Structure formats: C-alpha cells, structure tokens
Amino acid sequence: MSIAEPAAAPTTADAGSSSAISIRDLRVVYGVGDASRAVTAVEAVDLEVEEGSFVSLVGPSGCGKSTLLKVVADLLRPTSGHVAIGGRPPSAMREEGRVGFVFQQANLMPWLKARDNVSLLRRIVKGRGLAADRAVLDVDELLSVVGLEGFEDKRPSELSGGMQQRVALARALALDPNILLMDEPFAALDEITRERMAVELLRVWSRYRKTVLFVTHSLEEAVLLSDKVVLMAARPGRIHQIFDVSIPRPRDRETRLTDAFHETVREVSRELYKVMA
C-alpha cells in the first residue's frame, strides 16, 4: 500500500464515539477538481468497530477496502465524513504511534536485525519527544510471541517471507497500539504459509486483544479470523452487508474443518456473488 493522493477536505474526529474505530458517512473521491478523472472510491460508509474486536473487509477488486483502511490510517484524507479512533482524529493517533500497520510487503530495513527492525519505530517516536512514559511491549517477548525466538539477530535476507511478516507484525505491536490495521498481510505468501500465518495471527491476537481492521481477498481467512466480516460492493464502494461470525473462540486450524466454518463462508460467498453480478 502506498501513500495515496489526498482528497480535498480534512477529516474531523467525532469525540462522542465510544467505538475503537468509528466511521460515519464517509466519502472519498479521488481526483477532486477534475470531473473527467474523479472516481468515487467509497460513499456513505458507516462502520463502528468495537474495542478488542477483529473485523475484516472483503469484496470485489476496486470496492474501496484499501481506501477505507488508508483513511483510518491517516494516509488519505476523506472528501467528507467523520473518522475517529477512540474518539480522536486518526492523525493524532498515528503521530503518537497508537496505530499499528501491517501491509502486504514487510518493508523491513535490510541492514537491521529483526530485533532492531521491531524497535525502530519506538526509537523514532521517542525521538520526537512524545510520551516518554508510554507503555510499550518488550521486543524480545514480542518476537517470541510471533514465533521468532532464536531469530532475533537475523537480518531480513536471512528470513523467509513468512518470518519477515512475523517481524512486521511484532513491529506493528511494539508501541502497544490501540488498533492494528492490516492490508492483505499474507497475500504475498504461498498458500501453506498463508494458512499457518492466519492461525498464528489468531494466537497473537488472543494474547494482546487489539482491535483489528483487516483487508483480505480470502473469505476463508476473513471468517476464520473475524468477529465481523464487512462485505463491500463496488462502483461506488459501499458496505453491502455485515456478517456476525458466531463460530466460538478459541479458533485454530481445525476450525476450518467444521460445518459452522463452511456454512459461514458459503453465506458470505452467496452475497459476494450477488454484488459481483
């Protein structure tokens, strides 16, 4: 995910919200000011993400999943509407390091050891003189939780793609963020590693219980991980339906074999086919 072109109007936080993430009447138009180029990427999007919940965004290509995530991440300003994280503007939360990101590419510093990649952001945020007393998570403990005990001193070139994404996850958690934003974090991995990483993410999530907003093309991944699956439709991007996933937790790889899992994936698929028709 790259930093996208900002649209016209700045975002405003809605301080009244008690949700971890609150999105109200969001509209994002790319290319404002040039009617021939303007694309309405998302329109009339309302979404409340509860504290500590795991919510996935799914839908056909171009339905605005990444755009929505970018607005919450403060990488893109909405054209209109309100977005708040814990009642505060995304910009303030990002500056304080209260928003963790994991993207499709790990984007690690190639010359730094895993441990130093994880602590880099912390050093940068502290270097800006912000909240010296801010609680942060222990780097070696994090690396152990993501399954990298014994690899703390390895550089990215000595790690597999899956291991690099584990470092990226540890890095995203290092500042003990309020929310974690993940944009197709496992899409570049092979199928077996991808399935394993989803199960690992479940384990890490149940340990730290961060509020997660997760973008994926995989309905299976979304159902396995989420409390809610948000199905979006395209042209313009909007929310079509929100599914509550009632499959009990803790979930693990065996969950994929259950009837409840298959039935939920079928239910979301049926609607996905409708929005793609």
Ligand SMILES: Nc1ncnc2c1ncn2[C@@H]1O[C@H](COP(=O)(O)OP(=O)(O)OP(=O)(O)O)[C@@H](O)[C@H]1O
């Ligand atoms: N920087 C940009 N400039 C102009 N249009 C854009 C830009 N970024 C995205 N769009 C358009 O906005 C719409 C939503 O794009 P977005 O990338 O958010 O969708 P997506 O659901 O994440 O897609 P995918 O699943 O293919 O990643 C699409 O029509 C896309 O072409």
